[in-house]
Amino acid sequence: MGDLYHWVALSMAPGIGCVLFKRLVEAFGSPAAALKASSKDLSRVEGVGPKVITSLRRYDWKSTAEKELCSLEKIGGRILTWEDDEYPPNLREIYDPPPVLYLLGKVVPQDRRAVAVVGSRYPTTYGKIAAERIAFGLGKLGITVVSGLARGVDSSAHQGALASGGRTIGVLGCGIDFIYPPENRDLFRQVARQGAVISEFPLKTPPDSDHFPIRNRLISGISLGVVVVEATLRSGSLITARFALEQGREVYALPGNVDSARSEGTNRLIKQGAKLVMTAEDIVEEILPHLKEAPPPEPPQPMVSPEEAKVLSVLACDALHIDAIAVRSGWPVARISAILLSLELAGHVKQLPGMRFLKT
Amino acid sequence: MGDLYHWVALSMAPGIGCVLFKRLVEAFGSPAAALKASSKDLSRVEGVGPKVITSLRRYDWKSTAEKELCSLEKIGGRILTWEDDEYPPNLREIYDPPPVLYLLGKVVPQDRRAVAVVGSRYPTTYGKIAAERIAFGLGKLGITVVSGLARGVDSSAHQGALASGGRTIGVLGCGIDFIYPPENRDLFRQVARQGAVISEFPLKTPPDSDHFPIRNRLISGISLGVVVVEATLRSGSLITARFALEQGREVYALPGNVDSARSEGTNRLIKQGAKLVMTAEDIVEEILPHLKEAPPPEPPQPMVSPEEAKVLSVLACDALHIDAIAVRSGWPVARISAILLSLELAGHVKQLPGMRFLKT
Numbered sequence: 138m139g140d141l142y143h144w145v146a147l148s149m150a151p152g153i154g155c156v157l158f159k160r161l162v163e164a165f166g167s168p169a170a171a172l173k174a175s176s177k178d179l180s181r182v183e184g185v186g187p188k189v190i191t192s193l194r195r196y197d198w199k200s201t202a203e204k205e206l207c208s209l210e211k212i213g214g215r216i217l218t219w220e221d222d223e224y225p226p227n228l229r230e231i232y233d234p235p236p237v238l239y240l241l242g243k244v245v246p247q248d249r250r251a252v253a254v255v256g257s258r259y260p261t262t263y264g265k266i267a268a269e270r271i272a273f274g275l276g277k278l279g280i281t282v283v284s285g286l287a288r289g290v291d292s293s294a295h296q297g298a299l300a301s302g303g304r305t306i307g308v309l310g311c312g313i314d315f316i317y318p319p320e321n322r323d324l325f326r327q328v329a330r331q332g333a334v335i336s337e338f339p340l341k342t343p344p345d346s347d348h349f350p351i352r353n354r355l356i357s358g359i360s361l362g363v364v365v366v367e368a369t370l371r372s373g374s375l376i377t378a379r380f381a382l383e384q385g386r387e388v389y390a391l392p393g394n395v396d397s398a399r400s401e402g403t404n405r406l407i408k409q410g411a412k413l414v415m416t417a418e419d420i421v422e423e424i425l426p427h428l429k430e431a432p433p434p435e436p437p438q439p440m441v442s443p444e445e446a447k448v449l450s451v452l453a454c455d456a457l458h459i460d461a462i463a464v465r466s467g468w469p470v471a472r473i474s475a476i477l478l479s480l481e482l483a484g485h486v487k488q489l490p491g492m493r494f495l496k497t
Numbered sequence: 498m499g500d501l502y503h504w505v506a507l508s509m510a511p512g513i514g515c516v517l518f519k520r521l522v523e524a525f526g527s528p529a530a531a532l533k534a535s536s537k538d539l540s541r542v543e544g545v546g547p548k549v550i551t552s553l554r555r556y557d558w559k560s561t562a563e564k565e566l567c568s569l570e571k572i573g574g575r576i577l578t579w580e581d582d583e584y585p586p587n588l589r590e591i592y593d594p595p596p597v598l599y600l601l602g603k604v605v606p607q608d609r610r611a612v613a614v615v616g617s618r619y620p621t622t623y624g625k626i627a628a629e630r631i632a633f634g635l636g637k638l639g640i641t642v643v644s645g646l647a648r649g650v651d652s653s654a655h656q657g658a659l660a661s662g663g664r665t666i667g668v669l670g671c672g673i674d675f676i677y678p679p680e681n682r683d684l685f686r687q688v689a690r691q692g693a694v695i696s697e698f699p700l701k702t703p704p705d706s707d708h709f710p711i712r713n714r715l716i717s718g719i720s721l722g723v724v725v726v727e728a729t730l731r732s733g734s735l736i737t738a739r740f741a742l743e744q745g746r747e748v749y750a751l752p753g754n755v756d757s758a759r760s761e762g763t764n765r766l767i768k769q770g771a772k773l774v775m776t777a778e779d780i781v782e783e784i785l786p787h788l789k790e791a792p793p794p795e796p797p798q799p800m801v802s803p804e805e806a807k808v809l810s811v812l813a814c815d816a817l818h819i820d821a822i823a824v825r826s827g828w829p830v831a832r833i834s835a836i837l838l839s840l841e842l843a844g845h846v847k848q849l850p851g852m853r854f855l856k857t
Contacts, residue, residue, distance in 0.1 A: 154829025156820055184824045232852070233830050263754050337831075347804070350835030379838055392752030392764050394623050395775040404752050404775055413768045415755045444707075460516055464544045469514025470593050471697075475710030478736055492592065 143169035144218045146202035148237040149339050152189040155233040160184060162236070172198055208340050212314050215240045225335075227251065231358040231384050235337035239313045242333035248304060251281040252420055253356045253381075254297075255374045256290030256366035256391075261399050264290055264367030267391050269297035271364060274417025276303020281332065283308065283360045285352065286325060288318050290366045290374075295328050308355045309336040310348035317344040335359075353377040354384070362387030362424050364414055368402030375402050378411065387424050389414040441485065448476050449485060449496060456495040503529035504578045506562035508597040509699050512549040515593040520544060522596070532558055568700050572674050575600045587611065591718040591744050595697035599673045602693035608664060611641040612780055613716045613741075614657075615734045616650030616726035616751075621759050624650055624727030627751050629657035631724060634777025636663025641692065643668065643720045645712065646685060648678050650726045650734075655688050668715045669696040670708035677704040695719075713737040714744070722747030722784050724774055728762030735762050738771065747784050749774040801845065808836050809845060809856060816855040 147158060147168035161171040164182045171179075176190050209216065217224045217238040226249050228234050254272050256264060272282045272294040282298035284291040286307035298305035307328045309315070313336045316322050328334055337355060338348060353376050357363050363381040365388070368374040378388045388411040393400025407413050414420055441449065451457065451465045459477070463470045477494055480486035487495045507518060507528035521531035524542045531539075536550050569576065577584045577598040586609050588594050614632050616624060632642045632654040642658035644651040646667035658665035667688045671677055673696045676685050688694055697715060698708060713736050717723050723741040725748070728734040738748045748771040753760025767773050774780055801809065811817070811825045819837070823830045837854055840846035847855045 152827070154823065154831060156823065156830040184820060186824065188827065233834070235831075263756065267755060347832070347835070350838065351831040354831060354834065375842070376835065376838055379842075391755060392760070392767065392773070393754055395627060395751060396623065400752070400754075404773060407752065407767060408773045408775070408779070413752070413764060413773075415761075415764055415768070419768070460544055463514065463516065464546065467512065467548065470516040471514060471595075471711045471714065472707070474593065474714065475707070475736070478710065478739055482735075482739075 140167070140169065141216050141218070142202045142206060143167065143172055144237050145205050145216060146198035147172055148235070149201055149205065150196050150198060151192040153193075155235055157182075157184050157189070158236045168236075205340060208314065209239065212340075213241065214313055214340075217244070225249075225251075225359045227361065228355065228358045231354065233354075234358065235355070237337065239336045239338070239340070240333055241313050241329040242331075244306070244333050244335075245304070247279065248281045248306065248333075248359075249361075250279065251283050251306065251360045252424075253283040253360040253363040253377070254290070254294035254366060255284055255353075255356060255363060255377050256294075256403075257368055257372055257374065257399050258287050258289040258291075259399075260289045260293070260367045261397065263393065263397075264391075264399055265293045268293035268366040269300075271366070271391070271414070271417050271420075272297030272305070273301045275420065276301025276305070278417055278421050279303065280417070280421065281306060283356055285310070285349075285356055286321055286328065286334070288321075292321060292324060294366070295324055299324075299327050299331055305332040306359060307332070307334045308352055308359065309334060309338070309344075310352035311344035312336060312338050312340040312342040314340045315342070315344060349373055350376050354380040357381035357384055357386050360386060362389055362420060364389040364391065364420060365403050365406055365411070366391045367393065367397075367399040368406075369398050370401050370405065372402050375406070378406055387412065387420075389420055389423075391415075441480070441483070444476055445480050445485070448473065448480065452486065452494060452496040456489055456493045459492045459494065462494065500527070500529065501576050501578070502562045502566060503527065503532055504597050505565050505576060506558035507532055508595075509561055509565065510556050510558060511552040513553075515595055517542075517544050517549070518596045528596075565700060568674065569599065572700075573601065574673055574700075577604070585609075585611075585719045587720065588715065588718045591714065593714075594718065595715070597697070599696045599698070599700070600693055601673050601689040602691075604666070604693050604695075605664070607639065608641045608666065608693075608719075609721075610639065611643045611666065611720045612784075613643040613720040613723040613737070614650070614654035614726060615644055615713075615716060615723060615737050616654075616763075617728055617732055617734065617759050618647050618649040618651075619759075620649045620653070620727045621757060623753065623757075624751075624759055625653045628653035628726040629660075631726070631751070631774070631777050631780075632657030632665075633661045635780065636661025636665070638777055638781050639663065640777075640781065641666060643716055645670070645709075645716055646681060646688065646694065648681075652681060652684060654726070655684055659684075659687050659691055663691075665692040666719060667692070667694045668712055668719065669694065669698070669704075670712035671704035672696060672698050672700040672702040674700045675702070675704060709733055710736050714740040717741035717744055717746050720746060722749060722780060724749040724751070724780060725763050725766055725771070726751045727753065727757075727759040728766075729758050730761050730765065732762050735766070738766055747772065747780075749780055749783075751775075801840070801843070804836055805840050805845070808833065808840065812846065812854060812856040816849055816853045819852045819854065822854065 165171040276298040281304040284294040390403040390406040525531040636658040641664040644654040750763040750766040
């Protein structure tokens with residue numbers, strides 16, 4: 138606990154963000170050593186100017202950290218540092234991981250397989266249902282659903298994951314002692330119980346609007362991919378998607394009718410290269426293929442028509458050029474071409490280069 | 498007209514499809530010569546077996562062609578052959594272009610810039626409106642809209658194009674003397690007047706269901722790209738999309754809510770790589786950039802927040818690393834990162850490799 142105390146103290150120091158924190162620890166070996174370093178030694182660290190040093194000197198880190206840890210204990214919260222095994226491993230890989238995470242509940246090894254489901258705070262019914270359905274599906278597939286515990290899509294995503302019996306992590310843009318929005322009190326507690334509520338902000342940090350973009354990079358950072366369910370063109374979810382791309386995460390989006398303003402952002406994402414997602418399986422297929430333990434069920438084999446059967450019989454032995462198939466079946470090439478397509482779509486025939494076809 | 502007579506005669510010959518027609522003309526120099534060739538000479542052509550020769554010998558090509566041309570004249574139709582300048586140039590490039598096209602109306606040089614708009618015969622209101630809107634937009638941009646004159650999306654597409662004052666081509670799966678479906682009588686006439694109605698099928702050919710896949714390859718073949726508006730997973734429009742890909746055409750699809758069966762096919766197409774389309778401009782931007790004569794209007798420049806202004810002022814002169822921006826502005830990197838993203842989205846800042854940023 139002695140060491141946590143210094144981690145909290147340094148992370149709460151004025152002017153010290155994630156990157157400077159990292160440099161100080163690299164320079165002095167530990168947060169404790171950094172806090173006790175002389176002004177002269179501090180000034181040798183890149184990015185530490187007189188302003189930072191002055192405010193560090195004035196900073197009553199002992200009492201700040203004491204109070205913080207005491208308050209945290211009261212609400213049953215914990216601190217995870219970079220060095221903890223429990224610290225989300227995906228998050229450790231981003232450019233600016235927070236040195237300290239405030240936590241209610243717990244992070245478990247399977248949370249490495251996490252997917253974020255985010256979107257509009259004011260979704261349509263379609264968006265709400267889709268978020269819940271996808272999160273439910275992810276939960277059933279053993280994926281941890283990450284979201285922001287905000288109104289709308291976030292809430293639906295957490296609810297879907299909870300309903301599936303799966304794990305879910307809520308990442309806050311305020312201290313973990315704040316319940317915002319207030320109507321999410323029950324959801325908040327369930328998420329903390331069936332997963333974790335996480336924040337990089339100290340206790341008592343209010344949910345200011347400029348905290349949300351900062352928080353969004355954690356949502357994507359904890360996850361292997363981000364699904365955007367509904368978003369207007371000005372939605373913060375698009376910022377989460379951008380963070381995801383910068384962090385090398387997959388971006389998925391739910392398509393929607395082009396006359397719905399809430400699908401403008403998601404359709405635009407797809408247009409720009411995000412993967413269109415319809416179901417939780419779509420996501421798992423693409424980024425987490427090793428998670429699918431059972432082989433996918435065989436698609437039902439549609440019956441073939443008499444025409445198709447004839448073409449198949451022509452193809453019985455060997456790959457044939459389309460002209461040869463036409464000649465042998467006695468039908469024009471255009472008709473054969475249509476039959477072959479239908480057979481190909483049904484999986485009975487495979488096209489080879491040069492208009493040749495093979496029975497599968 | 499004498500030559501047309503032989504073209505029609507050979508194209509209507511039993512057992513002679515597009516590919517065999519082509520080989521016969523290559524072998525004998527013209528349809529007339531092919532019709533008059535001896536059985537011995539005919540048998541030397543690849544794909545012409547005893548069966549084809551027997552039926553050719555029994556075929557009363559003179560009276561067949563005479564009757565056909567006479568009937569065609571009565572309905573005011575014409576024939577286009579491969580050799581006509583009016584023959585749609587895009588269509589000439591496909592693997593199996595029909596040697597003879599039946600035509601009401603006319604094909605003009607600008608029809609080279611054609612885009613097909615196809616989809617479900619039983620669309621939702623959303624699909625109908627989208628088809629009409631996209632076709633209207635294409636028409637306004639000087640693109641000829643190609644479709645199949647069927648119920649549903651096809652009809653909406655033709656209507657949208659007609660309403661825009663643009664050109665439209667209807668490709669039939671029956672003879673051009675058939676009006677099918679019957680309720681499309683007026684639409685059929687308007688399309689023939691403001692564009693063309695085309696078929697490769699002889700007169701009196703009824704609209705059999707197995708003609709439609711054959712017809713679909715012409716819809717894509719005439720066009721530079723195919724837009725699928727709504728389609729179930731079993732829709733013939735997906736076959737058109739497949740033809741389009743085989744013919745090297747672009748495939749576009751309108752996204753839709755994933756809980757709509759009529760959007761399952763289009764969403765799946767997008768998932769498989771088709772381009773998501775929201776407006777006619779999306780299509781023109783991608784495949785026909787030279788058609789856009791006027792430059793796109795400047796997007797309105799959103800105002801910057803005081804925070805953004807500060808970051809911009811830090812970036813005034815030169816590209817800076819994100820850490821340097823953080824140090825100079827006195828804000829943590831995470832916050833800077835969010836502000837930079839917002840500036841980048843608004844076009845004020847450009848990200849360079851290595852987390853460096855430049856004012857634009």
